[in-house]
Amino acid sequence: MKLVLLGAPGAGKGTQAEKISAKYSLKHISTGDIFRANIKGGTPIGKLAKSYIDAGKLVPDDVTCEIVKSAVQGADDYMLDGFPRNVYQAEKLDGFAQVDICLNLEVDKALLMDRICGRRMCVCGASYHVSRLNGSEVCAKCGKPLYRREDDNPETVEKRLETYESQTAPLIDYYGAQGKLKTIICGDKSPEEVFAAVCEVLDSL
Numbered sequence: 001m002k003l004v005l006l007g008a009p010g011a012g013k014g015t016q017a018e019k020i021s022a023k024y025s026l027k028h029i030s031t032g033d034i035f036r037a038n039i040k041g042g043t044p045i046g047k048l049a050k051s052y053i054d055a056g057k058l059v060p061d062d063v064t065c066e067i068v069k070s071a072v073q074g075a076d077d078y079m080l081d082g083f084p085r086n087v088y089q090a091e092k093l094d095g096f097a098q099v100d101i102c103l104n105l106e107v108d109k110a111l112l113m114d115r116i117c118g119r120r121m122c123v124c125g126a127s128y129h130v131s132r133l134n135g136s137e138v139c140a141k142c143g144k145p146l147y148r149r150e151d152d153n154p155e156t157v158e159k160r161l162e163t164y165e166s167q168t169a170p171l172i173d174y175y176g177a178q179g180k181l182k183t184i185i186c187g188d189k190s191p192e193e194v195f196a197a198v199c200e201v202l203d204s205l
């Protein structure tokens, strides 16, 4: 299965991707994670990506498409989290992969800012929201200190949401026209409730 996970910043793509990849044995490919690893490693791609990510803009398409093309090479079953992010990237993807389904996580805009600004991360990849940490500042899974992503500040989040509306939201129609779109209305459902809805869709395929 080749799955595209679509949704605004903070919609819960990373949260659901972790659960989906564990249950359905799909390779999880997150372009955001790949860029952050490159930034941490000080690579040329990381240096390029940082200026765009800090500004809430998309990293240039050709760099991003090449990264994904090589990440999917040799894999039959995978989930793309954060890619494609505009119609150009989707068309490029169609040139090297046959997407089976696009899962669109729909969340009220009003919730997104709080979710992102309240997110705390761990180096092990775990993600939390401050409201559910009961004051703890360490990861429940590995005990390491939690941190806030550099692009999770209100100014950058505003830009990321604008970028999503202008460039990424058109993909809803793109995959809808291909008959591959499944939208999960998340409302105020918990991550577990959203995952149950995701499983219902995936199990019906």
Ligand code: AP5
Pocket: 007, 008, 009, 010, 011, 012, 013, 014, 015, 016, 031, 032, 033, 035, 052, 053, 054, 056, 057, 058, 059, 060, 064, 081, 082, 083, 084, 085, 089, 115, 116, 118, 119, 120, 127, 128, 129, 130, 160, 186, 188, 189, 190, 191, 192, 194
């Ligand atoms: P990326 O890392 O992909 O970030 P994003 O799309 O902005 O999404 P987030 O990671 O912020 O949110 P999420 O949907 O994964 O939500 P999460 O599960 O963490 O991209 C970062 C940057 O990289 C981009 O801005 C761009 O510059 C660049 N980039 C990446 N891909 C690119 C591409 N293809 N082309 C060009 N540039 C690219 O959840 C958020 C919070 O909510 C957490 O605190 C979580 O605990 C909480 N939460 C989750 N689900 C629920 C729930 N159901 N109820 C309550 N709280 C919940």
